[in-house]
Amino acid sequence: RIKELEERIEAQKRLIKELEEKLSFFGRSSSRQPARKATMKERKLDTVINYQITVLSQERPTLHQDNKYLKEHLTIHFEENRKSIKNVQRSKRVVPEVIQKSKKSLENHVLDLKDKFCKNVTKPFKEMDNVNGPKVSICNVWSTMKNYRI
Known part of the structure; x- marks a missing residue:
């Protein structure tokens, strides 16, 4: 940001120098008296250029302006x-409800699962369904019962 400002100030200084060079002999401040009076066109042009120089001179950003800009930023x-913090806090309020639901x-x-298991356990072994097939050995039932400790 500071580099940008310095570049802008340099550009403005260059513009001011260019404008001062455009001023006619009459528009420049000199100790010698000109041999002739300035024409109307020269005076108008000098007035416009002087106004531009004044505006550019006043436009130079100061440190205070820079601080103000940074503060606003x-x-x-x-x-x-x-x-975004408020949004996060709102979502935190929602999360416990979601946790409760889940x-x-x-x-x-x-x-x-408990109900299904209990129903299966009460059935006779011959009717039980298992991954291995419709008939189940006691070993398979025992391993399933171990998995469902609740």
Whole structure:
């Protein structure tokens, strides 16, 4: 940012020098008296150029202006970050509800599995369904029962 400002100041100084060179002999401040009076066109042009020089001279950014700009810039960033922080806080409020819902659904799922298992256990072994086939040996049932400790 400071480099940009320095470059801008240099560009303005160059512009001012160029404009001062464009001034007619009458428009320049000199101790000698001119031999003739300035024409109307020369005076108008000198007035315009002098005005441009004045404007450019006043436009030079100061350190105070630079600090003000940076402060505004930081304030904008702070506001944006504050908004995102608020959004995060809002989402934190939502999260416990989501956790409760997923916890309930998980509990329901576990209860369903318990029910299915209990139904299977009460069935006679011959009717039980398993990955290996419709008939199940006692060993397979025992391994399944170990997995469902709740």
